[in-house]
Amino acid sequence: MIDSSEHVVDDLAAYALGSLETGEHARVDEHVAGCPSCASRLAEYRGLADALPLALAPISPPSDLWDAIRSEARRRRLRPRMRSAMGTRWFRAAPWIAAAVVATWLVTWNVRLQSELTRYTQGPQVEKLARRPARLVILTGAAGSQASARVFAAVDGQSGHMAITGLARLPAGRVYQLWFLPKAGPPLTAATFTVDADGRAWVVIRVPADLDDTRGLIVTEEAAPGSPAPTGPPLLEARQWR
C-alpha cells in the first residue's frame, strides 16, 4: 500500500469535512498516527469544519421541541447516572465492581420488565424473550403525539417483543401494524396489535430484517387483520437506534 505523504495531505481536508470515501479513512488514520505534522493539520481542519455553521443565520426551532426533549430526557434519567459512575477511575480499575453494577442494573431492569409482564400476561413465550439479549429501539409519537413504544429485538434470532403506551383504542375491524423499513425493498410487517383501555399493549413481534439493514420502524393504523403495505401515516416511528 501507501502512501506518499503528499497524497495524504490532499485527503486531510476531505477527511475533516467528513467527505472522504469510506475505505480511505483507515489509510489516513494510519498515516496521521505516525505523522505529527499531518495530525496537527488535521486538528486545525476539524476546528475549521466545526466553525462553518457559525455563518448560518439562526432559525428558531419549533416552540414545542424543548417539551419533547425534556419529556424524553426524564425518561432516560437513570441511564446517565449509571454512565457517570462507569466513567470514574475507580470503576475502570476494578472490573468486578463494574460487573456488580451491571448485574444490579440487569436485575433492576428484569424486575421492571417482569412487573410489566405481569400486567400484560402473554404467556411463557414473552417471558422467555424478555430474558434474552436484545437491542432496544424507542419509537416516538409522530405529529406531537405522546404515544411511545419500545421494541426489543433479540440479537440471536428473528423475534422480539414490543411495549406500547399512549395509543388510542381502535374501533372494531381496525388494528395497529408495526413495520420495518429496509434500506432496500418494501416495508416488512412485524406485528399487528390492538391496545387496552389504557392505550397499552405488550406484543410478540417478528423481526423481518436486521436492524443494521433497516432505516426505520413505524406503526400505522390498518384494516384488520393487517395490510400487505402501510396505507396510513406513521403514528409511531424510530429512525435511529444503537
Next chain:
Amino acid sequence: MSVDPAADPDLVGRMRLGDESALESLYARYGGLVYTLALRIVGDPELAREVVQDTFLRSWDGRETYDARRGRVPWWLMGIARNRAIDLLRSRSHQARMRERTAPLPEIPTTLPRDPVDAVVSRRAVLDALRELSEGQRRAIELAYYGGLTQTEIANELGEPLGTIKSRTREALERLRKVLGPLIQSAGGRTS
C-alpha cells in the same frame, strides 16, 4: 442577554449529573444554532427536529461526551448534530436523496441577525473568510459539509475530475485556516 461561553463546560458537567435545568440552559443557548444547522443539512423541518432532539438527548444520556480540549461546547453540539443529520441523510432512499439534490443548497446569508456579541463576531469572521473563497471552493466545501457528499460524489455532481475536487477542497480549508486560524485557536479549538 449575553451568553457566557465560559460557563458552558459547567453546564455540561451539571447535565451529566442529571441536572435538567442545565440541559434546559444549554438548549436555550444553542437549540437555535443546532436546529439551523440540522435544517440546512436535511432540508426538512421534521427531520431537523429529530436531529436536534437526538443531539441534546445524546449529550444528556452520555452517548456523546464533551472534551474541553477539542473546542467550545456549541461546536461540540454542532459536531454531533452534523453527524446525526448526515447519517439521517444517508439512510434515506436513493430516490429521496436525488430529489433533495435537485434543490440548490441555500446561499450563505449575507445579513447578520441580532444576536449575542460573541456569536455576531464569530459569524462575521466566518462569513468574511468564506467570501474570500472562489465559488468553486465554496461549493466544494458546502457539498461536503452540508450535503454529506463524498469527494467522488461531489466530482460527479459538479462534473469535475476527482483530483480537481480534492485540490479545491484542500485549498479552501488552507485559505480558511489562514484567515480563521486565530479565531479557532483563541476558542481553544482543535489545534494540536
